[in-house]
Amino acid sequence: MQQKLDILVIAAHPDDAELACAGTLALSAAQGKKTGIVDLTKGEMGTRGTPELRLKEANDSANILGLTVRENLGFEDVFFRNDKERQTEIARIIRKYQPEILITNAISDRHPDHGKSAETVRDAVFLAGLQKVPTIADGKLQKPYRPRAIYHFIQNNYLEPDFIVDVSDFWKQKIESIKAYASQFYDPESKEPETFISSEGFLKFVEARHREFGHRIGVEYGEGYTINRNIGVKDITDLI
Secondary structure (H helix, E strand, O other), rough: OOOOOEEEEOOOOOOHHHHHHHHHHHHHOOOOOOOOEEEEEOOOOOOHHHHHHHHHHHHHHHHOOOOEEEEEEEOOOOOOOOOOOHHHHHHHHHHHHOEEEEEEOOOOOOOOOHHHHHHHHHHHHHOOOOOOOOOOOOEEEOOOOOOOEEEEOOOOOOOOOOOOEOOOHHHHHHHHHHHHHOOOOOOOOOOOOOOOOOOOHHHHHHHHHHHHHEEEEEEOOOEEEEOOOOOOOOOHHHOO
């Protein structure tokens, strides 16, 4: 069933979106916009937790953020490729939800899946607009569609943002959505091996990064984005 979204996030792993753009999603939902996340993989190669648990955590987070939809495409974590099959499946999703704005992974990052996801999604957006690339949903041939804009969030590695969204009023909601992934982040009672993101200092790093972005625009917390084209405004007062 097709349900048009205002904002769709397509990300490599469950929790990618929460760490990088959950504040923007919470803000948008509060404004009455329809938002969604499509995770490409179940994060099954992660050291902690299980794919089944990650799916439950993702659904819990979706409820916290007030998402309209959340899906998982079940691509192979770490080993998925930017190929025709994956591009076509993402194009089907884009045509299904017809988002005005599409947000995806950082253009480059510590985890190779992030940059790979960004590239695959960009290629899929182009395919989604081609009449002669057929995709089927609910037994019907889909119509071509491209989002109005594609943005890349910023993840572990620092990238200079092209714009920053003020998410100060939604910081607590963002942190709650991250902590929905209890298997992945700091838990002093956990008996599982410590990982890069489960260390006590990781969430402090996340907060520091968002405080830095907020400071850049004169607010408490911000989420940064990059874009592959010039930014245009109809009203100069849109800029803060």
